[in-house]
Amino acid sequence: MFPAMRVKIVGLDPHQQYYIAMDIVPVDNKRYRYVYHSSKWMVAGNADSPVPPRVYIHPDSLASGDTWMRQVVSFDKLKLTNNELDDQGHIILHSMHKYQPRVHVIRKDFSSDLSPTKPVPSGEGVKTFSFPETVFTTVTAYQNQQITRLKIDRNPFAKGFRDSGRNRTGLEAIMETYAFWRPPVRTLTFEDFTNMQKQQAQPSVSTHGSYHRPPMLKAS
């Protein structure tokens, strides 16, 4: 998944162990198509039947609150597929649907059975964050030349497609629309976990930067 979600976490108990995981949930029950002349995604019927949900457990799991808070937690190894029979542990999504990634912070002593193929448990000891500006629409081929250009310009692995001599003003115009020229780091805030026993903390969530339009994800 590119650009990758990156989060910064504060307020964990430094000595407590946590898993961090991501899943991706449908935004609505619709299927979409892209209409060229209006440059918009339009509803094109009801969603396909749901697929078995999967969870991406961050590879640094299990780690202490201290370890998690000292780094930017990046989900750049998370992979998407539209193959419902996938056996590579990738997250399975339908193409041409809208989705929302969620970040879960799971206290170790709470996670009885965290698994890539089971839904993330919920309750005390699990905090879930989602950022509305990270909603995206899945595709198998890009529908919009501006998205393609952004991918090529931002992703080191697409360097071979860069046209260094091309018009830069057009690019700058895109940057005004798509504000992730650097994929932003989001911040997940907890009340001090020490208080959390008595008082159910209300996590506050702040965001840096925003997607004014959903990035498209190409399934591979």
Next chain:
Amino acid sequence: MFPAMRVKIVGLDPHQQYYIAMDIVPVDNKRYRYVYHSSKWMVAGNADSPVPPRVYIHPDSLASGDTWMRQVVSFDKLKLTNNELDDQGHIILHSMHKYQPRVHVIRKDFSSDLSPTKPVPSGEGVKTFSFPETVFTTVTAYQNQQITRLKIDRNPFAKGFRDSGRNRTGLEAIMETYAFWRPPVRTLTFEDFTNMQKQQAQPSVSTHGSYHRPPMLKAS
């Protein structure tokens, strides 16, 4: 370091956490040179002054006994250098000296301060294994065409130097001398850790395969 040391571990407490680490210690106090006409390493004076010892902590650390025992533990990411000012965390060795790798299994509750730059602690809760057939002589350039050929034939990254059409009988002759046509997996055996409280276990060590001659390691 190629070929990499690979070990199989049995007899750990499945629920106990362990570090696994490797260090490399001098075999003697001598410096060597290779004599072509006799195809032998000869003593060429006393060893250079020792360098600050370093420890390679296996990247899967910390893990449970269960996790360690389920896999072959490979040290293929361990790197050597002759640069005494190295800041990449590589193990520092003198060229043209003889060395012996050691594998350490360290119970978590025993390791007060395991660090890449501190000697491995010793005592109850730490078991150290070494295999005499893994002694090697360090070089900056290979001294022996047979070693070069083995490296090229066995290391996927050296495929570019393979001469697929060359004489195979010569190669087979080498295989009889150097028995690591596949780098062997060594077995580290513990008495059940559950007994270890009362009775100081005497680890028994078994080896599969052997180096009849030391492999040379090229510093990079």
Next chain:
DNA sequence: ACATTACCACCTAGGTGGAAAGCT
């Protein structure tokens, strides 16, 4: 004389979008 370094071509391994073919 011999050991070491710097740079190189050549690999492994894997992440990109393009183009053409295939599917529905």
Next chain:
DNA sequence: AGCTTTCCACCTAGGTGGTAATGT
């Protein structure tokens, strides 16, 4: 017609020994 798959060139990133230059 629109979406998906397959294969490809082109990258990043990094592990090989060879070779020529450089120490010592």
